[in-house]
Amino acid sequence: MNALGLSMIVKMGCICSRESININGHKYMVKERLGEGGFSCVDLVENTTTKKKYALKRITCHSIDDQKIAMQEINYYKKLRHPNIIELVDSTFKGSADIVVQATSEAFLVLPYFKRGTLHDCLTLRSFNKNYIEIKEVLRIFNEICQALKFLHDFTPDPIAHRDLKTANVCLTENMEPVLMDLGSCAPAKVQICGAQDAQKLQDIAAERSSMTYRAPELFHVESYCVIDQRTDIWDVHELVLFMLNVNPSERPFIDDVIAKTGDLKNKIDTIV
Ligand SMILES: Nc1ncnc2c1ncn2[C@@H]1O[C@H](COP(=O)(O)OP(=O)(O)O)[C@@H](O)[C@H]1O
């Protein structure tokens, strides 16, 4: 058999072996990998009946605790309904994790697919083409992200903090509207720290679950007796706006400097946050 024949068989093999996943009676065909994070991977999938495309987030769980964390993420998607926060289309668990026999389970989250990708993708592409987003557009996107944050922070009975707000966790709709996603780090906003053990625990969670370049100073070095609240997200949103303004993150200017640079930004923040 010649090389062409062999390559055709290999290609056919790839097509035939394309993975399909059944979620609550709906069959999805896996098309391609969209992204990978520390705890999960996200695939582009197509519903075989409706042909509609979705993003399928899979979280591998190695223990009962991992399963609980994945379940918490699912519950946040379910309870947070806002135009600028991603909705959950469907979800399920397969398998059962058992750390003793090294058995893993997988959580599957069916999410709307955003063709434009994330704000991070958009900024990277624009920076490459030296076609930066106009300030007016930055403010509009920033304003909408703040609306989503305000919804989280005003949530009743208890305010919620996102704790991993960054450009890679914001998707963009066709109309360039930001949609906050990746609710895996969401937690009750107010945390009372009573002692060094509590402080170390929160510091470890922050190190594991939130990105270093965005992390609020109070989560880098958690004090032994203190209260941490949703202001951690305000630090993150300040970092996020710097990325949008294409400010070199290593310069890390203080928020006052940014406000001075962007003129009417302060008025916007006062009315929103
Ligand atoms: N709904 C979606 N539409 C398009 N791309 C997505 C979608 N959800 C996730 N992605 C891609 O997958 C990456 C990882 O997803 P995310 O939910 O942030 O997972 P992790 O918890 O592992 O960080 C994102 O940064 C993005 O590139």
Ligand SMILES: [Mg+2]
């Ligand atoms: Mg993420």
